[in-house]
Amino acid sequence: MNEPGFRIRRLSGLGVEIVEADSDRSFARHIHEQFGIGQILQGAQRSASGRGQVQAQAGDLISLNPGEVHDGAPLGGNARRWRMLYFEPERIAQAFADMASDGSPTPSELAYPVLRKRQASHAFAALYRAIAQPGMPAAQLAGEQTLPVLLAHLLEQRPGKPLAAGNGASRAKALIDDDPMAPLTLALLAEQAQLSRFQLVRAFSRLTGLTPHAYLLQRRLLKARQLVAAGLPLAEAAATAGFADQSHMSRHFVRCFGFTPGLYARPGR
Template sequence: MAGVQTFSYRGAARFSTPGRLIILHPDELHDGGAGGEDGLTYRMIYLPPEKIMAALEGLATALPFVRDPVADDGQMRASLIEALDELDGEMGELKRDGLIAEIAHHLLRLGDARGRAAKSIDRRALALCRDFLSECAEEAINSQRLEEIAGLDRFTLARQFRTLYGTSPHRYLVQRRLSRARAMIIAGAPLAEAATASGFADQSHMTRHFAKTYGMPPGRFRALTLAAHAEEEKHPASPRHCRGLRR
């Protein structure tokens, strides 16, 4: 995040700068420190190897090994930023499982694990999950609930869902909740009520996701909506008259 990271890994001296990723295999010894007087700031995730292998069931026969420990990969960086953003709070199970599936996929792509042919996508099972997420977005939904609906394990479900719909089950659920909250705010509901009725833990939880998605906090969105309604009341639209075309 800041400064220069220096470390020894697999018999060589390495370094990394802000924005780059350091990927270390659990069986390899390493050290680490700051490469300058200004110090170092970084964030790290330890992922148990068994979680990675569970997420790659049917795709790999061995734990991926990334030979170059310093990577500059935009796709994996985006997944890690999302995961690291939640480290100061409690990450929900559904989001955690989806992120593990994503990170495992990136490790497989960057590494040299022996692969298998991917299994076909169960479109019917995924459609059932999608419909459930849409219709029951206000409920507390976890990975086990989706496993029961789909008949798939959570990592296969997360991987196939992303392949078919372009997003994880958790992100899909958040977007459905945001759509409900937005509609309630436009209808005049208080922000706290819109948050809880849409399935968010509280107003601050909704605010964080709302600002990420719509580029402004819900309070600002509500103020703009009220201002637009007031302007419409002062200046109602004039009725339109259609005129026939002359031949």
């Protein structure tokens, strides 16, 4: 059973999550720990990305990198329908390494938050079909062949990277990444960054697109998502991930992902 408007399937053996959605929901700014590649099937949306504001229409491919801050809102107030494949970073890293085996530089991120290209759309459709029926050997082979083809489209003519922040903000980010459940404060992060609190907030926001507190919340939310997927009771997952209680976790879960932790915990989606 699925929450109205969303269908979720986790294929742990393939390192992939499938999300199919039909919703008029507006999503808050958030991050994922996976690479995401998908397609708008109906309607249109506007979203923030690591490369600024973008708009996607029916037929367009959409993509995001791990840790890339984004949101999403329907255009015209109407529902839009889309489907996404979320890949574990290790799987995409292996594909990138394979693509660079000819001596070319190894890519590290997807370049296009929105892409309208017929060949890329065909490649995504083929990959989606292959992943949706992973028990078939021919389909698995098709997926292995199609993924690098699709990635090549999403890597062409890569635009410049966003302006990097200072080393201090990077140190603060690393501190959060190392242990998101630690009782970190802005004062402690600023001390470790050797910046004033104001300087840290400004530099950190430039680096990640989020304030230190908002980024810490995102990292805890990703941890909670892992724990829920692993079968931990929701209240225990909330406490372990550093949330005040289950309702606190659930509120942010729905706000960022569009579905409840209870739905995500249900087997056999």
